[in-house]
Amino acid sequence: MKRRIFLLGSLLAPLAARAQPGVNQPQPKLRIEDLTIVGRDGTRHLFHTEMALDPNEQTVGMMFRTSMAPDDAMLFDWGQPRESAMWMRNTLIPLDMIFITAEGRIHHIHERAVPQSLATISSRGPVRATLEVQGGTAERLNLRVGDRVIHRLFGTE
Incomplete structure (x- = not known):
């Protein structure tokens, strides 16, 4: 009986070790929409933006x-205004995190989040x-709190 359990376990192990988004590999590219940030001087910055809309997509993010x-x-669309807390677990590249109000204004910018850090942002x-x-990016483009974000999510298209 022990031998059968061992054999079954050794046959199932490769299935369990398969790549899983967020566990040991990135998720596939998400749906892309354009988003524009308008600086105080009127300069427009266009981004090709993956839309993380559901909790699974949001959990994996850029991992x-x-x-x-x-x-x-x-x-990351939270659906309604709420406190947002992010981290960089399994994220291999530095990121700027731009927090946006329901009205489409930049509320806060956290620059150069440290890859793989578990610190809460x-x-x-x-x-x-x-x-x-x-x-x-925020520094390079001179993005600032109060800059306007144009996207359908904020009704600013």
Whole structure:
């Protein structure tokens, strides 16, 4: 009997070890929508944004991705304003996290989140969504609190 259990276990082990998004591999690319941030001087910055809409997509986020283009982003829609707390577990690249109000204004920016850190990154107040972009983007584009975000989610299209 012990031998049968061992054989069954050894046959099932490869199935259990298969790649699973968020556990040991990135999730497939999500649906892409354009999002624009308008700076105080009127400069427009276009991002090709993956939409993380459901809890599974949001849990995996950018985990295990090894690169991100300068105009790529991922938008986490919380559905309604709430405190947002993010971390960088299994995230291999530095990210800027941009926290956006329901009215489509940047509420807070956390720059250059440290890859694989378990430290909590807070929105510092209720937000409708969190936008992740390549680390250093906020500084490079001179993004600031109060900048306007144009996207259907905020009714600002």
